[in-house]
């Protein structure tokens with residue numbers, strides 16, 4: 001049985017969105033902004049939802065917005081800011097560009113977690129999806145150590161963690177974690 005009281009949802013919604021040309025979180029899919037699709041998937045599972053972004057437009061959504069501790073330093077820095085603000089051991093972390101995500105997939109992610117794990121990361125064939133993942137609170141310090149070394153690659157965090165579990169997705173599930181980064185990709189969903 002999953003205890004939602006102990007789970008925080010962290011949505012990374014900073015960055016430049018240069019390929020999309022406007023803030024990805026507010027792009028509409030089926031009449032609803034990407035960020036709201038992600039909130040809706042997290043809502044049944046997470047006690048708190050934190051949106052990590054320096055963009056004040058996210059204040060209109062009624063969830064807590066966390067500012068980047070290191071501005072414009074990429075997703076690893078966004079993750080660090082989110083984990084710093086989180087009060088729970090378990091954190092479901094999502095980028096704001098996966099509007100097809102479902103609660104069912106996130107439930108499967110949470111069910112794959114065991115107490116030994118530092119993180120659980122989705123995997124599509126050989127490709128890791130470090131922004132569709134669970135990170136425990138202890139990852140916060142690892143993010144900080146990397147950032148202090150000027151290291152900003154998410155994959156370096158995965159390498160640094162001791163116990164990472166991977167959840168291999170089938171074709172149906174893989175569709176739900178598709179990153180929509182550009183107008184062309186938006187037209188294809």
Ligand SMILES: Nc1nc2c(ncn2[C@@H]2O[C@H](COP(=O)(O)OP(=O)(O)OP(=O)(O)O)[C@@H](O)[C@H]2O)c(=O)[nH]1
Nearest residue numbers: 013014015016017018019052073074075078095096
């Ligand atoms: N909080 C925060 N999130 C970020 C930051 N950079 C990227 N993100 C988020 O991380 C996810 C992946 O970002 P990318 O698609 O690699 O980068 P992007 O800047 O959003 O887009 P491009 O400019 O097109 O590469 C998205 O959800 C972004 O919103 C950042 O500096 N801070």
